[in-house]
Amino acid sequence: MTDLTQLGVKDIRDGVRDGTFTAREVAESLNAAVADAAALNAFIVTTPDHALAAADAVDAARASGETLGAMAGVPIGMKDLFATNGVQTTAASHILEGFTPRYESTVSQKLWDAGAGMLGKLNLDQFAMGSSNETSYFGNVASPWRKDGSNQPMSPGGSSGGSSSAVAARIAPAATGTDTGGSIRQPAAFTGICGIKPTYGRCSRWGVVAFASSLDQAGPMARSVEDCAIMLGAMAGFDPKDSTSLQMDVPDWEGALSADLRGKRVGIPREYRMEGTDQAILDSWEQGKAWLKDAGAEIVDVSLPHTKYALPAYYIIAPAEASSNLARYDGVRYGLRDLPEPGSGAGASGSGLQDMYAATRAAGFGDEVKRRILIGTYVLSAGFYDAYYTQAQKVRALVARDFERAFEQCDVILAPTTPTASFPLGSMNADPLTMYLNDVFAVPASLAGLPAMSVPATINADGLPLGLQLVGRPFDEQGVLNAGLAIQQRAGFAAKPEKWW
Amino acid sequence: MSVDKATVARIASLARIHMEDAELERMVPELNGILEWVEQLGEVDVTGIEPMAAVIPNSLRLRDDVVDADPRTGGGRRADVLANAPVAEHGFFGVPKVIE
C-alpha cells in the first residue's frame, strides 16, 4: 500500500474521492507521522482528534453520496496565528499561552468547510516576527533538511517555519502560512516546497493574529503548484468581516492551470542582482529564465528602481503597525497577566494598572517582538512621524509604482526568493539587521500587495534547496501559478530531506 | 537621529514594556543600528508623492446598522468574551484598582 504521508493535497483528495483509501486512513497515517516528528518542534499543539473527526465526516459524506469539498480528506497543519475555536492559539508567544478562542478564523473555517482536518497548530516566529523560526516562545523549529554530511540543525525559515518544516518533512501534505514580508515564500524556499501569498485582500484576515495589518496575507504552503492552487481556492474569498477583503469572485485556479506560457512576457528586474547574493542563487535564476523561455515565454528586462529602499521602508511600516496591533496584549481580557512585586523596582508604587501592563508585556513578549514594538513606537512618536512613517509610506507608494510600470512591459516577474539558502539555527543572531536582509527579495511584493510565489528550483552544493520567486499583477494569482507550474515541470525538483528525526 | 538610553527608556515606557537597565543598554546599539539603516530612506526623492493610503486601490465598504446580524461580530456573548480573562467577577473584568 502507498505511504499516505507522501501524498500531496490533490492525490489525497482524489484518492479519497475515488475510494482508493479512506480519509480516516490518511488522518491516522499523518497523525502518526506528526507524533513521530517531535524533534522538528514544528507543532505547538497537535490535534489528532480534529483530524480524525474531519476525516470521519468526509468518509461519511462520501458514503452517503454527497459531493465532497475541495480539500475533502486532507489533514493540514494550521499556523498558530489563526484562531481556532477551542484550540489554544498563541502566535508562539508567552503572552497568549493558554489562550483558547471561542471563535474560528475565516480562513481556517473555510478549510474545514472544504473538508480539511487539522493535525495541529504549527510553530512560528513569535507574532510572525522573524525569518528563521528562532523567536518562538515554544522553541526553535528545525528544518528537516541538513547540509550534506552535517548534523547541524538548519533553519526552516520564518515566520511560517513550522509550516515549511512540517510540509517538507512529509508530516503534513500542506499547511497554512501567513506572509507579511516574505513569511510564506522564504520558508518555502528554504525547505524545497511551494508557497503562494495571494493579492492583499484575497484571504480574510479575520481571526488571524495581526502583525502588520496592511501587509499580512494568508496563503497555502504545499509540495506542488497544483496543491497550492487547490488550497488557495479553499482559503480565499470575500469576507464582510474584513474591511480590506477583496469583493471579488475566487477564480478556479486549479482548473485554469497551464504551463503553456506562449505569448507571456517574463520580466527580470535588474535591481535584484544584489551584492551578497549566493552564486548558486544567481545560477538558479538563470536556469529559471531558460525554463520559462522553454515554456514559450519571452524574457524581458525590467527595472524596479526603488527595490533597495523596500526593506528599510518595510522595517518602519511593519513595526509601526505592530506596535499598535500588539497593544491589546495587556493582561486585562486574556492571556498572561503579571503583577510586579510590590516594593520592587518600577512597581514600587504598588501593583497599579500601568505597572501591570509593563510587567505583563515585559514577561510576555520575546526580544524580537520587543525590539520591533520599540522601533514602531519610536517612529510614530511625536516629532518623528513624518520623517519616518510618512516618508516610508511615500517610498512604499514608489515601490508599488515601480511594479505598475514594470507590468506594462511584462506579465509576471521572475526573481530569486532569497539571497541565500537556509542557514544553521543560531548562526545569524549577532545582529538583527543581517537577519532582516534575508527578506530583501520578498518584501517589495509585500509592500505592493502583489501575488507572489516561491517554487523549488534546484539544490545547492550543500544539498540545500533553493527557490525561485514569481510576482504577478494584482489579482493575477493565475499568472503566478502558471509560471510556477512551468518551472516545476522543468525543474523536476524531487529531492527530499532524509529522515533523521 | 539616534537614541540614547533615556530615549529608549521613554519609548519602552510609552510601549508599556518594563525594562531593566541592562536591557535598555543592550537595546541602544540595536535600535541605533536599525534606525541608521532605515534612515537611508531620506535619500529618496518623494516630491509630489502621496503616502500610500490603500495597498490595493479600494475604498471602505459600509455595513448596515443591524444588531447582532452576524453572531461572530455581534454582542450577547458575555461568556465567550470573559472566557479567557485572568480575572472576571460578576460579569466584569477585574484589574488592579485605578485611581483617576
Next chain:
Amino acid sequence: MSNYRIQGATGEWEVVIGLEVHAQVTSNSKLFSGAATAFGAEPNSQVSLVDAAMPGMLPVLNRECVRQAVRTGMAIDAQINAWSRFDRKNYFYADLPQGYQISQLYHPIVGEGQLLIEADEKAGIPEDKIIGIERIHIEQDAGKLMHDQHPTMSYVDLNRSGVALMEIVSRPDMRSPAEAGAYVRKLRAILRYVGSCDGNMEEGSMRADVNVSVRRPGEEFGTRTETKNVNSVRFVMQTIEHEAMRQVDVLEAGGKIVQETRLFDPGTGTTRTMRSKEDAHDYRYFPDPDLLPLVLEEDFLAECRASLPELPDAKRTRYTDVLGLTPYNARELTAEVETFARFETLLAETAKAIGKDEAKVATQVANWSLSVAPGVMKAIGDEGDPANATAAAQASILAMADKGEISGGQAKEIFEIVLKTGREPSEIADAEGLKQVSDTGAIEAAVDAIIAANADKVEQYRGGKEALFGFFVGQTMKAMQGKANPGVVNQLLKDKLG
C-alpha cells in the same frame, strides 16, 4: 461682544473657551461591530469579540454612523469631506481594549462649520453670536471602569466600548460661561432636530471636554487646561467659572498654567488634575491599516441632504416671518424638538378644525401652547393626565373658542375636564353647559330688560359717560349667567344704547 470679565487683584481677565463635545451617534449597533448600543444593559452583555479586541478581530464601519455625522455636518453648514480616513490614537487604559481608539485626526469627515447662539440679555449675551466649529470626526467610545465595587480592584464593563461618537470641536470663540451654556444647548437642539444624537446628558449621550484659558483682554491666548467629560450644561458653566478663577489666582500669584487634563467634581463644583492620564500625551496617531479611506458618493450625500429636517434657525425665522409669532414665542417653541413637534401638530389640527390658514390661527395656538395649556396643567397637577391632552382635543377646544361658542374661561374649564377625564371637548361643553349663548334673541331680551331697569344710567351714558358701557356689559353677562358671547353682547348694546 461679551463683557464677562474676572476681576483679579491686578486687574481684569478675559476667559477663552473652546468645547469638544462628544455626542453619541444614534445607531442600533456599534461603530465597528454588530453589538447593540442600548443604554443600561447587564455588564459586558453588549460586547462583541471585536469590541473586546480579541486577537484577529477587525473593524467594519457602520453606514448609519457615517450618515448621521454627515447630516450633522450639513446642519451646521460645514464642509463635508468626500474623502476621509480613520486614524488610531494609541494609549493604554483598562477601558480601551485595543490599546488604541479608532478616531479621525488627519482627515476628519466634517470640516469647518458654524453655529449661531442667540442674544439673551438676561444671561449676558447682548447680541447674536456665531461660534466657529473646526471639525466633526467619528470615533469609538471607551468602556467603563468602576472603582467602588471592590476594595483592591476596578471592574471593567465594555458595553460602551466601540459605541459611535461624534466629536464636535468648536473654535475657542466663547468668552463667558453663558456663551458656552448657550452653545451646548443650541448644539444639543440641532443634534436632536437632525436625530443624530438623543442629547441625553444624564445617560452620557453628550459630554463636553472644556478647554479654558484666561488672558488680559486683547492679549494672546494663554495656556489652556482641558476638563474632561463634563456632562451637563450647568456643570460646563461651573467648570468654566471655577477653572477661570483658579487660573487667575495662579497667574496673579506669579505662577504658570500647566497644560493638563482635569476632572470636574460635581459635588464641589471644582476641578482637579487627572492623575491617570498624566503621561498620555504622545498618542502616536497613524492611519488605521485595518480600514480603507472612506469615500462618500454623490448620491449618499444627496440622500443625507434630502433627509435633513427644517433646522432651529430656519424654523424660528419661519415662525416669526410666516406665522407672525413674536420672537419670544418663536424662540420658545423652537428650542426643543418635542415642543415644536407638539405645536406644529396642534397648529395643523386647529387650522383644519377651524378651516383657516395656519398663519391665521398660529398666534392663538402659540399662546395656548405656551401659556394657557401649561397653566391649566400646572394648576391641576396630578389630577390630570397629560396623555388626555391630545392634539385633536385641544384643536377642538381652540376651534370652539375661535367660533365664539365658548369663552376663554370656558376653554380652560373644558380643558381641565379633558385632562381629568379624557372626555370629548364638545360633549363636555354641551353636558356641562360650558357654552356661550350667541342667540341674538335671548341676548336681546336680556339687554332690553337691563336698559329698561337702568334708565338713569342710560341717560348718563348717552350724555357722554362712556365708561358706563362696561357696566351694561357686566349686567348683561350676569343676566346670561356668563354664557353670552361677548361679541354679540357688545354689538347689541352699541346698537341699542346708540
